[in-house]
Amino acid sequence: MSTLLDFVGNTPLVELNRINTKKTVKLLAKLEGQNPGGSVKDRAAFSMIKGALDRGELKPGMKLIEATSGNTGIALAMIARLYDVEIELVLPQNSTRERIVTMEAFGAKVILNETMEGARDYAEAKVSEGGYLMLNQFANPDNYRSHYRTTGPEIWRDTDGQVTHFVSAMGTTGTIMGTSRFLKEQNEAIQIIGCQPTDGSQIPGIRKWPQEYLPKIFEPQRVDQIIDVSQEEATQMTRQLAQIEGVFAGMSSGGAVAAALKLIESLDEGVVVCIICDRGDRYLSSDLFG
Secondary structure, eight states, X not given: XXXXXXXXXXXXXXXXXXXXXXXXEEEEEEEGGGSTTSBTHHHHHHHHHHHXXXXXXXXXXXXXXXXXXXXHHHHHHHHHHHTTXXXXXXXXXXXXXHHHHHHHHTTOEEEEESSHHHHHHHHHHHHHHSSEEEOOTTTOHHHHHHIIIIIHHHHHHHTTTOOOEEEEEOSSOHHHHHHHHHHHHHOTTOEEEEEEEOTTOOBTTBOOOOGGGSOTTOOGGGOSEEEEEOHHHHHHHHHHIIIIIOOOOOHHHHHHHHHXXXXXXXXXXXXXXXXXXXXXGGGTTTTTTO
16 A cells, blocks of 8 residues: 655646747646645655665654745655654745644644744754754755656656756755756756746745855756746746646746746747646735735
């Protein structure tokens, strides 16, 4: 009999053939909201917790603590519960109510901090006091390894090796780092495109980090191009995804699709795959959908 963890990954890849009007280029969306915890972060959370247990880093009686903007926290809370591990999650204050309540529903303790950077500092301070293990998604190789083992191979398989471009939002950068590693091993010509916010834009799940907070797992040479997307562009594209394609997703997904469409303007042909990070029901208390 299957367990919940057997259904992490193998998410659908669907064509967005209405929002993309250039018929010589295919735009495919990987629907990560179909994971059990509702986002792409199920992959990394499973990989990081299992890795810590297998290596003996997470010992009986220890608690997990992690700074997260939301989706990773939900995934960690769900999977920690399956392993009977207590977890404390530290979120920025602008996190939506849906995310906070979902984490608490899985039994996690939730702490709010003014900023994401502050949340990371708080978690590190608690670890230094003892009794906590921080998986540290920003520096943990198990984050990107999960995408090397699963996301990349799934995209290669489901496009019959025809993928030419991969577009992903950049937050912890685990998705883009791991997928880039795998796809480039199959075909060095595949282009890897990262999406980040324009200066002053706030897009949950996409960050342009200050140098001192840049994720340690990020290797710039693994990204061929970075496309900036504004908060307004991400918001409008998220709404259009729901209204035109029936894809109900969060704002980072709108940002990734907006970046993919900017890329497609410069292409004559190709197969572009982008990541739809999560589901839109996590943003209903915000003004994302008006």
